[in-house]
Amino acid sequence: MATGKPIPAWLQPVVLLDLLAARGINALPALQGTTLFPRDRPFTGHQLSPQHYDRLLANGHRLWRGDDFSFQLAHQLSGYGIGPLAEALGETAGAMAKLTLISRFANLASPSATLRIHQVRPDDCFLLFGGTYSLPPSPLALRCALALISRELKRSEKEIRLDAYLRETSPADRHQFQVHVAARCHFGMPINALRLRTSLPQCERAPTLRAQVALQQCAALSPAERTTLTSVQERLWSTATALNLPECALQMGMSAATLKRRLQREKISFQQITDNLRAERALIDLLLSGASVEEIGARLNFHDSSNFRRAFKRWTGMTPSDVRAVYRELFSNVN
Structure with missing residues (x-):
C-alpha cells in the first residue's frame, strides 16, 4: 500500500x-x-x-x-465537493483546457482514479481512466468520475460532444448512466475513457487573478507523495520512448531493486503497468488512426509485427484485426 x-x-x-x-x-x-x-x-x-x-x-x-x-x-460533489477546482474550472475558457485542468488535479475530481489525456487531434481527445493503486478504477469510482466530469464539461459548453466508453458489458444500473452521465455511453468497449470532441475554436487567455488563486489552492491540496504505481504510470505515459525498469527507476531517483520492491508492496509489477499503457495506446491507434499494424507496433518499440500481434492478443484477448473489425466503425463514426 x-x-x-x-x-x-x-x-x-x-x-x-x-x-x-x-x-x-x-x-x-x-x-x-x-x-x-x-x-x-x-x-x-x-x-x-x-x-x-x-x-x-x-x-x-x-x-x-x-x-x-x-x-x-457526483451531483453533490459538483461545486464545493471538488474544492478550488470548481473555481478554477469556472475561470477557464475552452473544454479542452478544462479537461487538462481536471486531469492535472485528478485527486480533487476523482480521488481514487488516475486520469490521462490522449490527444488525437486539437479538437479530439480521450480522457483515460485508471486506478491509483490498481490498474482499473473501482466501478463506484468510475461511475462517480464519469458523471461528475461530464457534467462539469457540459455545464458551460453545450456544443461539445462527449462519448463514454466502458469495459462493462451490461451493468445492472445501466439506466442510471443514461440519466446522470452527460455523455453517450457505450458498454462492452475495450477501454474506460471519456472522449471529448468540439468544433468550437479553443480560446486562450491569461488566467485571471481569481484563477491564479484557485490554481495555487488546487496545487496546495495535491499530494506531495504519489503512489508508486501512479508515479510510474505518469513517467511512462509522458516519455517519448519506452523505458525499462532500470531506466524508469533512474529517472525516479532510486535503484531498480527499490522500485521493484515498492511496486510489490502495491501488489503490481512493472510489466503489468507497461503492458496496460501500451495496450491503451495500441487500442486508440488501431481504432482512430489509419496506421498499419506494423506502424503501430514500431511506435510501441516492437521489433516486428508478429511480436506486437502476440503481445496485443495477450493484453486484450483479441487480435489487432479483430479489434478493428469489431470497434473501429463505432469509435470513428459516433455522432
Missing part, C-alpha cells in the same frame, strides 16, 4: 457523509475501515488514502437505498 494520503477528508468524504445523512441514513457505519472516526468530525486536517476512500465509497453504497449512489454523489 502507498503511504501517501492525498485526499482531504473535508472535501469528498464529508460530502459523501452529508449525502447519506440527508437521506436519513446513519452515516457513521460508512467510516468503518477508513481511518476516520466519529471523534474526528468535522474532519478538518484529516486525509485519506485512495484505498480508504474506495472503502468509504463501498460502505456508502452498501448503506444506500437504491442503485444510484455514485451518481447522486
Whole structure:
C-alpha cells in the first residue's frame, strides 16, 4: 500500500457523509475501515488514502437505498465537493483546457482514479481512466468520475460532444448512466475513457487573478507523495520512448531493486503497468488512426509485427484485426 494520503477528508468524504445523512441514513457505519472516526468530525486536517476512500465509497453504497449512489454523489460533489477546482474550472475558457485542468488535479475530481489525456487531434481527445493503486478504477469510482466530469464539461459548453466508453458489458444500473452521465455511453468497449470532441475554436487567455488563486489552492491540496504505481504510470505515459525498469527507476531517483520492491508492496509489477499503457495506446491507434499494424507496433518499440500481434492478443484477448473489425466503425463514426 502507498503511504501517501492525498485526499482531504473535508472535501469528498464529508460530502459523501452529508449525502447519506440527508437521506436519513446513519452515516457513521460508512467510516468503518477508513481511518476516520466519529471523534474526528468535522474532519478538518484529516486525509485519506485512495484505498480508504474506495472503502468509504463501498460502505456508502452498501448503506444506500437504491442503485444510484455514485451518481447522486457526483451531483453533490459538483461545486464545493471538488474544492478550488470548481473555481478554477469556472475561470477557464475552452473544454479542452478544462479537461487538462481536471486531469492535472485528478485527486480533487476523482480521488481514487488516475486520469490521462490522449490527444488525437486539437479538437479530439480521450480522457483515460485508471486506478491509483490498481490498474482499473473501482466501478463506484468510475461511475462517480464519469458523471461528475461530464457534467462539469457540459455545464458551460453545450456544443461539445462527449462519448463514454466502458469495459462493462451490461451493468445492472445501466439506466442510471443514461440519466446522470452527460455523455453517450457505450458498454462492452475495450477501454474506460471519456472522449471529448468540439468544433468550437479553443480560446486562450491569461488566467485571471481569481484563477491564479484557485490554481495555487488546487496545487496546495495535491499530494506531495504519489503512489508508486501512479508515479510510474505518469513517467511512462509522458516519455517519448519506452523505458525499462532500470531506466524508469533512474529517472525516479532510486535503484531498480527499490522500485521493484515498492511496486510489490502495491501488489503490481512493472510489466503489468507497461503492458496496460501500451495496450491503451495500441487500442486508440488501431481504432482512430489509419496506421498499419506494423506502424503501430514500431511506435510501441516492437521489433516486428508478429511480436506486437502476440503481445496485443495477450493484453486484450483479441487480435489487432479483430479489434478493428469489431470497434473501429463505432469509435470513428459516433455522432
